[in-house]
Amino acid sequence: MSGKPKLYYFDGRGRMETIRWLLAAAGVEFEEQFCETREDLLKLRQDGHLLFQQVPMVEIDGMKMVQTRAILNYIAGKYNLYGKNLKERALIDMYVEATSDLNEIIMHHPLQPPENKAKHLASIIEKATMRYFPVYEKALKDHGQDFLVGNQFSRADVQLLETILMAEECKPDILSKFPVLQVFKARISNIPTIKKFLQPGSQRKLPLDAALIPKVISIFNIGNE
Numbered sequence: 001m002s003g004k005p006k007l008y009y010f011d012g013r014g015r016m017e018t019i020r021w022l023l024a025a026a027g028v029e030f031e032e033q034f035c036e037t038r039e040d041l042l043k044l045r046q047d048g049h050l051l052f053q054q055v056p057m058v059e060i061d062g063m064k065m066v067q068t069r070a071i072l073n074y075i076a077g078k079y080n081l082y083g084k085n086l087k088e089r090a091l092i093d094m095y096v097e098a099t100s101d102l103n104e105i106i107m108h109h110p111l112q113p114p115e116n117k118a119k120h121l122a123s124i125i126e127k128a129t130m131r132y133f134p135v136y137e138k139a140l141k142d143h144g145q146d147f148l149v150g151n152q153f154s155r156a157d158v159q160l161l162e163t164i165l166m167a168e169e170c171k172p173d174i175l176s177k178f179p180v181l182q183v184f185k186a187r188i189s190n191i192p193t194i195k196k197f198l199q200p201g202s203q204r205k206l207p208l209d210a211a212l213i214p215k216v217i218s219i220f221n222i223g224n225e
Ligand code: P9H
Pocket: 013, 014, 015, 053, 054, 055, 056, 066, 067, 068, 069, 107, 108, 216, 220, 222
């Protein structure tokens, strides 16, 4: 074991991408083992590596962690991205649970049947612009600080930036009515660790595309569970 965290998932975003973002933002190098086939997933199960028979799984500090939120909480705590006290953590949790809700909708968009794509995209844009982004725009405007919580960099900033970029892939001008978020996006994107992760050639994954979708469907037996 190299001491670096090792991530077990398929070679794409899905539920592992936010974990990649948080490790990258913390400046932590990590290794990856990709499930290319269903056999790869079944092998991880047979070898007893998956507590609930599911990935993402992250080997870190001698643990085989599963459950995305549990993994994110551990990384945020370990690398001081979780606020200075319980109240800040509470606010961070409210913010990241909301970005996760929007992220969850966006990450499933590529897996939508063609006849449902347009409606699903419309709901992404509606929720982003009417429910979630107005909250972050107001919070940043009201306190005028560089970061969402406690005037210091936290997982809330990382996960909001990730979700903003995913939403912009759905609708490039989705931030047109959010001037403060536009400035926030530029500021957080220029943090050295994140700037490096946004460079081509990093371990950041591309959106699920036509080539990868059938592979994901076969690995996880989607639709035949
Ligand atoms: N609570 C792939 C692409 C986009 C979105 C989701 C899945 C849930 C957590 C095998 N893992 C399709 O559903 C694949 C979870 C973890 C847990 C899995 C099975 C998923 C996907 C792969 N499915 O937050 O970690 O749903 O292992 O038998 O359940 S990810």
